[in-house]
Amino acid sequence: MLPPVSRKIACMAALACSVFLGACGRDPQPIHQEQILVFGTLVDITLWDVDKTKAQQATAAVIHTLNELHHRWHAWEPGPLTEINARLARGETVRLAPDQIEVIRGAQELSRKSGDLFNPAIGGLIALWGFHADDRPSNVPPPAPGEIQKWVARRPTMDDLHFDGDKLRSANPALQLDFGAYVKSYGVDRAIDELRRHGVSNAIINAGGDLRAIGRKGDHPWRIGIRDPRGPGILASVEIQGDESVFTSGDYERFFMYQGKRYHHIIDPRSGYPPDGAMSATVIYPGGGVGGGASTALMVAGPKDWLAVVRGMHLQQAMLVAADRKVYLTPALAARIHFEVDPPPAVIIAQP
């Protein structure tokens, strides 16, 4: 039998436990999440600790911004970009708005840094492959090798574009701009700007799988899962530090199967064919900017040339999942990534 004092302490402790357990119960999480079909993709907006009215206003502003950008930069639906492409192809000089100069110059610089592996001048080649359609049918064969060769031989690159103040002309009639994933990074960055203008400082904008996260989720950092390129599950996760973008390009995003072979939407400008060295490529970097261009270039480079892209584009954190499922990592990403598959994949850490 316990002595009276211990007895009282035991009772008090048990009571205190119950009371405090109740007190630290989870509040309903102040998370606001919306998924919308906009920007030609599924955009997932997550806001933390924002009151409902403000969240709705901020979300509406993001949707508006993305809708405008979608129209402004669409590579095949008739609009400003198809107009620019048509005029450049005719050898005309095109006067651009400041935002158009910003995007085109930005893409030009990225393209150069990537050694032209990210090459938004090959819109014609992408169209030839049938990827200038929301859903390319699977039973249509890939283009004839002769047709592909013709495009590759004309070698359109971003260096064919010449600025004179706000005027642009092209030295190569084969050049057709298609910014692909790069426009997605631009859109995500503009969406984050819009959220910040509305006073939101903890949020994630995920546009069809490519995202930028700012702030935190209360006491915890945002945790991002990176999809396994060959399965519905998650390959790895990272915790976001402050303001970071996470961009992945993969051969599973848009592809068609023809006679048992996979043809995906990322085209190697050197060969004219979808590269087959990698299944997915991920880059993580502070703030916004390079995302889509960098992950595209890494996919094209594959395990053989990926480090050259990492160096050229000054990437600190990159991951490449090769066709043999080996995972190539830069040391900075290896230090923070957490694999979610069992057994973990074979990892090769390479110093850029």
Place this chain on the structure above:
Amino acid sequence: MMTRADWIVLILTVALLPSLYMRYWGDEGPATSVRISASGQPDITLPLTGNRRFTVHGPLGDSVIEIRDGRVRFVSSPCRGQQCVHSGWLARAGELAACLPNGIMVSVLGRDRRYDSINF
């Protein structure tokens, strides 16, 4: 000596602990329900339990969605690209698949999300 009141307090608190624990810290499991959104229609939320198949109407035609063994997937869709079907089974909170041409999306909901967002 313990008085009767002491015993009652002690028994009550000990009895309360598990229920409080379950209420506040209990694990809800990986995923609890699935939300289906089709453009122009109100969202539908269904529990991710039982086995069933159903049809959702979109602008292109009917998409078939299946719930089985705590997972959900697109069985078929009238789109040409079939990306939604290629997405396969979704089982974890936060996972989603969409048929953009047919304007239908499926997302798995759950209170305890392991990931805040998924990169793909």
